[in-house]
Amino acid sequence: MSLTKLSISYKCVNSIGNSLNLKEMMEEFLRTFIKQTDAISGSFYVSRVANSCEELISLGKKNLFNIDSVKKRLYKKQIILEEVDTNISLLAYKLQKGCMIFLYSNRSDFNFITSILDSLKNKIEVNIESCINVENLKEQIEEATKENLKKEKQLFEQLKMSQMGELIGNIAHQWRQPLNIISTASSGMQIKKELDILTDEDFKEYTKSIIENANYLSSTIDEFRDYIKDSNKEKEIIVQERLKMATEMLKSSFSIENINIIEEYVEKERLHFKLVLGDLLQVLITIFNNAKEALETKKDLDYKWIKYSLKKTKYTILITIEDNAGGIDESIIDKIFNPYFTTKHQARGTGIGLYSAYGIIVNKLDGKLYVKNTQFGAKFYIELPLNINYII
Structure with missing residues (x-):
């Protein structure tokens, strides 16, 4: 292998696996590979699940080929090399989790290009698998986090309901004395009125007591309302x-x-x-x-x-x-x-x-x-x- 070709291979090898983000990792590799092999364009299609293949990256000129036809034929072949027109050829290369498709001038050295891809295939596939595993792990962590947050929210609601139950009990206890005072005052007024012995001073004293205790009851309602509503x-x-x-x-x-x-x-x-x-x-x-x-x-x-x-x-x-x-x-x-x-x-x-x-x-x-x-x-x-x- 010439020094030039060795240098190209070395640069391409070093461009693989520098990120655990699949798109970033493959974009860096494609840019390097396109530049080093004088490709017109390059695309990567990822297959995360069986019988599916979606475009993740496309660099360079728009595709001049029927991608669905190429993907179908790659199920049976490792490499597809064919002319698109009189000047441009298509090179499709199958991977375990997808495929790469490049466009080149018909004058390109396809033996050398495919030999580089063959030498890089294992490293590319290992790093694609690693990136997909990281994606899956992140999704699992996100799902677990959402589930934990949901459980925590339920527990917080239970805590709040428990505290509200205690506070209702507190309010019921707080209300006993003022309710007794209001009841006693109103009964006292009624009895004295019936006996015709209710004086203006008595009336003022009773009503003052009723108003004060009614205000106290109102304030406890406001406190509880603030705790719940606000x-x-x-x-x-x-x-x-x-x-x-x-x-x-x-x-x-x-x-x-x-x-x-x-x-x-x-x-x-x-x-x-x-x-x-x-x-x-x-x-x-x-x-x-x-x-x-x-x-x-x-x-x-x-x-x-x-x-x-x-x-x-x-x-x-x-x-x-x-x-x-x-x-x-x-x-x-x-x-x-x-x-x-x-x-x-x-x-x-x-x-x-x-x-x-x-x-x-x-x-x-x-x-x-x-x-x-x-x-x-x-x-x-x-x-x-x-x-x-x-x-x-």
Whole structure:
């Protein structure tokens, strides 16, 4: 073989397999092969499944041949070499996963060209197979990812429904006292009216009590409506108000378990942040409930508490929630934000609550969520960046 032909072969060999993207890989090879062998044009047809062949790349002049006829004849032959007209010849070369078709001048050295293709055939086929395998693997990963996201979404919905069920129970408990007061006041007015002893002062006192408690009932409805209806609605909020809403929605169920919610410190300056209302409430409720469940296991603990604080630091809005349940085992503290990790009995826990909270704070809000053990128990830290508006 002459040095010129050896150089051509070397350049063609080096143009194969430089990408795992099939189109990119074959385009680089075709460009090199066309240039080095003085081809007029070159095309690659890929066969990903049996009895199918689709054009992936076409370089140079438009095809001057019937591709369907060529593909049919290649099923029985490795190479087709024929004149297209008096000046141009077609060279079709079959591969395991497709074929290459070139147009050349009739004066070309076809023995040399086909000998190069024969020497490159194995490497071309191996790399085509690798590229197709990568494509298939990517498709499988995408399908698996979609399926996992679908399952996660279902679990998140289950979590949300579970939390809503708890909140409905809280609201029912919160409403008992004001409903009793309204009932007592209205009954008192009716009795005094019937006895003709209802004074103007009595009337004012009764109506004031009814209005105050009716307003309280209305506010709890508004809170619950915000949690459900606005859960996917982006708004600028006051962080203090979101924190207060979370504690108000939970305090009844906590008091039943003799758990005290203590405000340790709340920043006086109104802290603005733009986010989805339901997201922040979901995070806060998840962490508060996590602390509540830990405290429920401490039967011998006389005084149970959950302390929260809200502070503005130089760069962040910092929310902390601490309990006195004794802390998290050091062997698992780094795993509690992992998906499906739970220390609860399988019937009670899905392991998705803290994972969901972590995803909201870290991935949606570009913040931080972490936990540390203190001398009393576990302390969760939520850091939100200052002076940034998020469109989620």
